[in-house]
Amino acid sequence: MIHHVMLFWFRKDTPRAEAEEVLDGIRSLATIPTVKAVSISENRDFPESSEPFTHAAILTFDDLEGRNEFFADELHQSVRRRAMSVLGELKTISVASGEASSAAGPVSPSLEDLAAQLHRAESTSTTMPPLSEQVPGLSVEDAYRIQQLNVSRRLRDGGVIVGQKVGLTSVAMQEQLGVEEPDYGVLFADMLVDDGQPIPVSGLIQPRVEAEVAFVMERELRGPGVTEADAREAIAGALPVIEVIDSRINAWQIGLTDTVADNASCAKVVRGNVVTPIADLDLPTMGMVLTIDGEVVSTAAGAAVLGNPIRGLVWLANKLAEFGVSLRPGDLVLAGALHASVPVTGGMSVHAEFASIGGITAAFTS
CATH class of the missing domain: 3.90.850.10 (Fumarylacetoacetase-like, C-terminal domain)
Known part of the structure; x- marks a missing residue:
């Protein structure tokens, strides 16, 4: 199981409606066949080492091949372009879950x-x-x-x-x-x-x-x-x-x-x-x-x-x-x-x- 983590924050001048549009776009990535789950969380109390990131998104894939197909997907590219127009910064990392994490199963998507x-x-x-x-x-x-x-x-x-x-x-x-x-x-x-x-x-x-x-x-x-x-x-x-x-x-x-x-x-x-x-x-x-x-x-x-x-x-x-x-x-x-x-x-x-x-x-x- 591969978890692709995205940490980001919105520029202060970003209208709320545009920020919601980007968040909806990230949620829509769950429609890409290789994406097994999408979850987004917001935390305004990150420690100083994590500032200024206010949002984290986690996308789950069965394997690296699925993640790589996601990177090439047209919807992913479109959502990324839109996001970069309003984000102050975006950092990503992909990690493979260990045996204990795999046994727990993938992260379930939220109702949103x-x-x-x-x-x-x-x-x-x-x-x-x-x-x-x-x-x-x-x-x-x-x-x-x-x-x-x-x-x-x-x-x-x-x-x-x-x-x-x-x-x-x-x-x-x-x-x-x-x-x-x-x-x-x-x-x-x-x-x-x-x-x-x-x-x-x-x-x-x-x-x-x-x-x-x-x-x-x-x-x-x-x-x-x-x-x-x-x-x-x-x-x-x-x-x-x-x-x-x-x-x-x-x-x-x-x-x-x-x-x-x-x-x-x-x-x-x-x-x-x-x-x-x-x-x-x-x-x-x-x-x-x-x-x-x-x-x-x-x-x-x-x-x-x-x-x-x-x-x-x-x-x-x-x-x-x-x-x-x-x-x-x-x-x-x-x-x-x-x-x-x-x-x-x-x-x-x-x-x-x-x-x-x-x-x-x-x-x-x-």
């Missing part, structure tokens, strides 16, 4: 490092190793913290939250991905797509589609203790959607913590234009037929979502309460897929027809 990896993968339309492999035993709670780090990043960049999605609610999806409980993610305005609006696959990585029942909230719904009756009273109506999911994890090799951290694998949401009041809807028996280029690929009913799509919303309201969050008036809430997801490519036209609430089309272009 993992969030930065996901952010870069999404920004560059690339994939990364599963988080659950990088940090064995990663908890669901920490996975949601990683998700929130990138939600906060997106908000700082001007993103607008328009709702929430529930994922992994059907037996078909849980079996497909090998998980045993639902998850949720955050919907942003730039994810929404109009019915029939072209969706370029060039901006996606490994897209799949799911037909879902969605709800629009009429009033706030705050857990814990939310019941189905509470949820019905808070809903303005239902509408059809096709969710485009897209994992930033290599080849969809995900467990629950991977998809939670990856914002429940959400990418785009094609939403209908008509909101139907739910008072007269029999949501569990509501049928759905999914076709691709006119060929039927899946059929299902609302009961596939926890027995009733309303229960997806109830689960979400109570889960959000653990984080001090509620569903707000006007929020769009995706209750969960009725079927196992289906991969799509450029040129495909996907149509979902729901009994009682209408149809929706997702048109994919190259």
